Each structure stands twice: as structure tokens, then as C-alpha cells.
Amino acid sequence: MRLTAFSDYALRVLMYAATAGDRLVTIEETARVYGISRAHLMKVVNILIRAGYLRGVRGRAGGFALARTPAEINLGEVVRATEPDFALVECFISADRCLVSNCCKLPAVLNEALHSFLVTLDRYTLEDIALTRRDFDMAPLPAADADK
Amino acid sequence: MRLTAFSDYALRVLMYAATAGDRLVTIEETARVYGISRAHLMKVVNILIRAGYLRGVRGRAGGFALARTPAEINLGEVVRATEPDFALVECFISADRCLVSNCCKLPAVLNEALHSFLVTLDRYTLEDIALTRRDFDMAPLPAADADK
Numbered sequence: 295m296r297l298t299a300f301s302d303y304a305l306r307v308l309m310y311a312a313t314a315g316d317r318l319v320t321i322e323e324t325a326r327v328y329g330i331s332r333a334h335l336m337k338v339v340n341i342l343i344r345a346g347y348l349r350g351v352r353g354r355a356g357g358f359a360l361a362r363t364p365a366e367i368n369l370g371e372v373v374r375a376t377e378p379d380f381a382l383v384e385c386f387i388s389a390d391r392c393l394v395s396n397c398c399k400l401p402a403v404l405n406e407a408l409h410s411f412l413v414t415l416d417r418y419t420l421e422d423i424a425l426t427r428r429d430f431d432m433a434p435l436p437a438a439d440a441d442k
Numbered sequence: 443m444r445l446t447a448f449s450d451y452a453l454r455v456l457m458y459a460a461t462a463g464d465r466l467v468t469i470e471e472t473a474r475v476y477g478i479s480r481a482h483l484m485k486v487v488n489i490l491i492r493a494g495y496l497r498g499v500r501g502r503a504g505g506f507a508l509a510r511t512p513a514e515i516n517l518g519e520v521v522r523a524t525e526p527d528f529a530l531v532e533c534f535i536s537a538d539r540c541l542v543s544n545c546c547k548l549p550a551v552l553n554e555a556l557h558s559f560l561v562t563l564d565r566y567t568l569e570d571i572a573l574t575r576r577d578f579d580m581a582p583l584p585a586a587d588a589d590k
Binding site: 297301309369382411425 | 443542
């Protein structure tokens with residue numbers, strides 16, 4: 295069982311931006327931290343901006359930062375926004391040739407399990423999984439903000 | 443989010459065998475019902491025999507049937523046996539290059555959600571999702587067994 299790489303990367307981008315706080319971070323920097331290609335991250339960041347999780351600033355000194363506080367970013371909601379579908383088995387999406395697709399009882403059971411999965415994620419926000427600047431080898435904040 | 447096709451097919455094979463009851467069914471027949479390739483189903487049936495869910499009978503009149511009653515086949519257990527891993531995100535399996543893999547809090551949250559998923563499936567057995575012979579366009583049983 296897998297989430298898409300897209301959801302995986304989206305969660306990582308949000309975690310990094312949460313730790314950076316108000317500072318704008320770049321795709322290059324995030325790509326280096328996680329060992330992920332720039333091209334993949336560009337798509338992820340664009341979707342997260344469109345979904346209102348990140349704000350983007352254009353230009354040479356541009357980058358992105360969280361558009362809400364970490365406590366306002368629910369992990370279940372993020373995964374719902376980033377997964378293209380929750381088709382646990384083939385017949386959820388494709389016009390498949392299965393003889394019993396009209397009466398099958400398996401989708402209801404799998405969807406109940408999926409609901410339990412998402413409801414568990416709904417209990418957590420980005421704040422719950424946020425890391426420190428030291429975890430990311432990020433430069434420490436100036437003394438005035440050092441309690442962050 | 444996806445289960446592997448392997449788990450999908452395993453659940454379907456078990457559902458078909460449950461409906462067939464004591465009659466031996468063949469891979470050809472199962473492949474036709476679900477529109478799945480024989481080659482895929484052969485691997486699935488072999489694993490289900492090895493895991494003790496099916497019993498196989500060799501020879502011209504051979505085939506397979508459930509090795510336990512449908513009520514004894516728990517869906518959570520089947521999925522645990524057929525999924526190759528539950529690596530929801532990349533860093534669960536690959537020696538990835540992520541800088542924070544030692545301190546990241548995301549795996550614990552995702553594993554809690556996965557646990558909720560499997561615990562929900564644990565509440566169901568093959569009996570709960572079994573279909574009738576009519577659902578599969580299967581020949582009806584002789585009158586004496588028609589209450590099945």
C-alpha cells in the first residue's frame with residue numbers, strides 16, 4: 295500500500311517550510327535537503343500554493359513560506375488534496391471487466407478502512423510533526439527568536 | 443493510495459472460491475470472470491495455497507477451493523499476507539537521502555493511520571463479502587444444496 299510520491303513530497307515540503315518559519319525557502323534548497331528532483335518539487339509547490347497551504351513570492355529573492363500556521367494545516371486535509379484518487383483497487387477507477395462490479399461488497403469494506411485511515415490523519419496537524427532548525431541543519435535564528 | 447494488484451486479485455480469487463463452495467474452480471474460469479490474465483492469477487493462487495487460504499488439487503479435473511470456511515478468513519489478515527510491504531512513503535523502504543530520516547515524526551503518524559486501516563479490515567471476514575452463485579452467473583447448485 296502506497297501514497298503517491300506527490301503526497302509524500304507535499305508533506306515534506308510543508309514540514310520544511312514549517313521549520314523555516316517566515317523565511318522564504320527555495321525549491322533548490324528543499325530539493326537538496328530531501329534529495330528530490332527540482333522538477334518534481336516545482337509541481338508540488340505549485341499545487342500547495344494553489345491549495346492555499348503555501349504562499350509564493352516571485353523574483354530573485356523569492357521563494358515560498360507557509361500561508362497558514364502549522365496548527366492550521368491538517369494532515370488528513372493535505373493528503374485528501376494531494377492524492378489524485380483513493381482507488382484502493384482497480385475497479386474503483388477503471389471501467390473494468392469484472393463480472394460482479396455491480397453487486398460486489400468489497401468496495402464498501404475497503405472504503406470504510408480508507409475512512410479510518412484518513413480520520414486518523416485528521417487528528418494531526420503540521421505542528422504535531424514539525425521539526426527543529428537543528429534537525430534540518432538549518433542556520434539558527436537570531437538570538438531574539440531563538441526560542442522558536 | 444493503492445493496494446497492490448496482487449492483494450486486489452487475491453481478494454477476488456477468495457470471493458469466487460467462497461461462492462463456488464466445495465466445487466474445485468480453475469484459474470481459467472476465475473480469469474474469465476474477472477477479466478484478469480491467467481499468469482497473474484497463477485501467482486496469486488500459488489501464494490494463497492502456500493498461505494493456507496486455498497487448497498489446490500492437481501491434474502485434469504483439478505483446481506482450487508477454500509481451505510477454510512469463509513468465516514475463518516479474515517480480510518485484514520489476507521491483506522497483511524498479500525501486500526509486499528506497507529511502505530506508505532518512500533523513506534519507509536529505500537535507503538533514501540532525506541536529511542531528517544532519523545528524527546522525522548511523519549512515519550509514526552502514517553503508521554498509526556495504516557494501523558486504523560488494517561484494524562477496520564480485521565472486523566470483516568470473507569463471509570461478510572461473499573456473493574451468491576447468481577451474482578457470478580454460476581450454475582445453480584443441485585436442489586438438495588440450493589439453500590447455500
